[in-house]
Amino acid sequence: MSESAIETKKKILESAMAEFLEKGFMNASLRTIASNAGLTTGAMYRHFKDKDALFCALVDEAITFTTNTVMMADSSHHMDVDNLVSQEHFEKEAEETNALLNYIFDNFDTFTLLLTKASGSTHEHFQEEICELYTKNCEQTFNWMYKNQISTKKIDKMTVHFIASTIINAFVEIITHKMTKKAAFQYIENIEEFTRYGMMHMMGIPCKHD
DSSP states (O other), X not given: OOHHHXXXXXXXXXXXXXXXXXXXXXXXXXXXXXXXXXXXXXXXXTTOSSHHHHHHHHHHHHHHHHHHHHGGGSGGGTTTOSOTTSHHHHHHHHHHHHHHHHHHHHTHHHXXXXXXXXXXXXXXXXXXXXXXXXXHHHHHHHHHHHXXXXXXXXXXXXXXXXXXXXXXHHHHHHHHTTOOXXXXXXXXXXXXXXXXXXXXXXXXXOOOOO
16 A cells, blocks of 8 residues: 555544544444545545545454454463462453553543444444453353352353453443543552452352462
8 A cells, every 4th residue: 555545544534533433433424534534535535435434444453353262261361370360360351451451541532432422334333342242251161160160150141141241341431431541550459359248259269368
């Protein structure tokens, strides 16, 4: 891609971001996006086939990052851990959470699009889909822990769903309430501590907290 084409694409995406944030996917105008980028609508179609393709170009990287983070909850990422309830493991989980939080704040407008402006687009069900994936991974890991006698009690599916959706929704609240970064880090730390020790208690794992 030539330098001029790269610059043109950048202008289109910047214009699309502003239009989607203001009007949402459904009400956004391709004509306005093209005009604000200094192009005709026809010229813009040479870079993006339709409005949905434009929206996806803005959010797909964030979806991939979030999905990769959520996949760390599956059992394959826990099998090599010596002690799943050690302070060392909790600190490792905190690093992963902090990486996601930093990414969210570096791409706050993108997550605003995904969570509040995506109705009618390919990704209008992003929140439900990521919640379903996280629930599936948590359920898989909890079952693996029970099978391998790491836990002594099995958590039912609906409780796992409640726990997973509580955590996902906590991240969503950061966007919808436009929280500051400092407040968000403390908030998520509180949510994780609340859910972690509740889960351990339900799974029959001794809750040792310094």
